[in-house]
Structure formats: C-alpha cells, structure tokens
Amino acid sequence: MKIGFIGLGNMGAPMALNLVKAGHEVTGYDAAGVTVEGVANATSGAEAATGADVVITMLPNGAILQSVAAEIIPAMPKGSVLLDCSTVDVDSARAVSDQARENGLDALDAPVSGGIGGAAEGTLTFMVGGSEAAFATAKPLFDIMGQKAVHCGPSGNGQAAKICNNMILGVTMIATCEAFALADKLGLDRQAMFDVVSTSSGASWSINAYCPAPGIGPQSPSDNDYKPGFAADLMLKDLRLSQQAAASADADTPMGQLAETLYQTFVETEDGSGKDFSAMLPRFSARSRT
Ligand code: NAD
Secondary structure: EEEEOOOOOOHHHHHHHHHOOOOOEEEOOOOOOOOOOEEOOOOOHHHHHHHOOEEEEEOOOOHHHHHHHHHHHHHHHOOEEEEOOOOOOOHHHHHHHHEEEEEEEEEEEOOOOOHHHHHHHEEEEEEEEEHHHHHHHHHHHHHHHHHEEEEEEEHHHHHHHHHHHHHHHHHHHHHHHHHHHHHHHHOHHHHHHHHHHHOOOOHHHHHHHOOOOOOOOOOOOOHHOOOOOHHHHHHHHHHHHHHHHHHHHHHOHHHHHHHHHHHHHHHHOOOOOEHHHHHHHHHHHHOOOO
C-alpha cells in the first residue's frame, strides 16, 4: 500500500520502519524534522497524505490531531482511510472521523498498547473504533505493526478502551513502585521481590514486562536512567483523559483519580517531567511516610 505517516516520534518512527520492512511504500512527515531510514521524506502533512491509501497519524494529543486532520483530509484521495494511532480524547477522535466521512474518506481511531518495545518489535495491541470496512482495510497493517487488533465498535470506542487500559497501567505502576520502595525498606532484595511477584498474584505488565527497578527483569527504561519509554507526562495525559471521560460518564474511579493526582505532582512540582513513568520508583524511594 501507499502509506502516509505523520508523527515519527518514539512510537511512530519504529512503526513506520516496520511497514517499510514489510514492503509498503511509506512517506513520512514530522514537525520536528525527524527522518526514518527507508521512509520518503515529505515537507508537510498534506504532502505525505497526497495519493495515500492509508494515512497513519501518531501525534501527542487531540488538539494537534485535529489541526493535522484539517490539513490532510482535503489532500487524501476519496475512499482512503485516516488511521489515527495516537492516544486522544474520545471527542477529538469522533470529530476527526466525522470530518473524514464528510469528505468521502473513512477513519479509524486505533490507539496502541505495548510501548516503544512493542512498536519496535511489531507486537503492539491496537484498540480500534470505526467501520468494519475500514477495519478490514487496515487489518494487514495492524498485523505488521502489532500482534493483535481488537475492533471495539464505532468511532471513539478505541480511545475508550485505551483510556480504561491506561488507567489500570497508571494504578499498577504506582502500586508496583511503592511496593518496591517498601520492600527496600524492609530489607528484601529487589531480585527476590521480582522473582516472587512476577510469578505470583501481584504480577502485572508493570513488573513483568516493564520492571521499574534497574537491572531486574527484562530491559526497560529503568535500565536507561529512566529515559522514556513512556514519559510520565504522557501517563499524566492519559490519566487526565480517563478522569475527563469518567466525569462525563458519571463513573466512580477513585484509584484512577489518585493516580492522576500523584502523576500531576510528580510531573508539575517534582522532577518527573521528561522521565519515564516508571521513575515513580526513585520518587517513592526518596520519600518517607509523612
Ligand atoms: P513523541 O512525542 O515521541 O512523538 C510525537 C511526534 O509528533 C513528535 O516527533 C512530534 O515532532 C510530532 N508532531 C507534533 N506535532 C506535529 C504536527 N503538527 N505535524 C507533524 N508531526 C508533529 O510521542 P510518542 O511517544 O511517539 O507518542 C505518540 C502517541 O502515542 C501519543 O498520543 C502517546 O500518548 C501514544 N502512546 C505512546 C506510547 C509510548 O510508550 N511512547 C505508548 C502508547 C501510546
């Protein structure tokens, strides 16, 4: 397929590279001038979108997605698919898909789980909202960039699934980090802690696949001085989206609410901005109970 790819950051660059390796013709654009080997370099989003069968966007937030969509939708051929893989609010996802449909295109919101490791290895999970037809068009691309794509219903439902998933992730990462910090203070060796929890009922993706303790478990951002990875700022973004959605749906989410408060403090008033979201572990280690 002829694919436009807009947003070649931590996630977008490896995803675009996997599409190139699978033999697709990819033209990319990133506002920061990032280039990826094998990806033709466009000088604007509209140029990357021109003549594409599918345009993939992997951008920081809903406002940026909406402005990029307004630029590229008129440049996309009728019948092509706008495939947004960013994590954005449900309203932005639905607004972009409405705009695409009004212009004779189809659209999918398909946020991902799996982090930069999953993006590089082509093992992401896609949570997809949109039509059956657009899902069928994009399925071969999901199969290259990921290991699983779940069709969650109409436009916006992919984002709804993502927000719920990441609310669990934020809560379990905090729980894992505070437990490691407690284990340290109780004199429990970190490797022993990992060996027990990762095979016991406290296991989760946060410890098994993304262990926040350096030198323990598989390679993760903790082994690279907590360079992201998945930045604490982006986790805060997702937790805000979850609480915004919870407020509008009148859902009681106390753990998600507390996770949002902790990440907000970490990012805005401590030194968490720009660090991986697993850097909650050194934060807890440096603190006392009061
Ligand atoms: P990133 O900041 O590394 O990449 C975003 C890229 O978009 C940047 O390179 C930026 O220059 C580019 N960009 C911004 N505005 C643009 C514009 N107007 N036109 C073209 N390019 C523009 O972020 P990331 O980590 O790659 O995350 C991308 C999205 O994926 C986010 O929505 C994030 O929440 C989501 N996500 C990230 C991870 C992760 O582990 N990093 C995991 C799952 C989902």
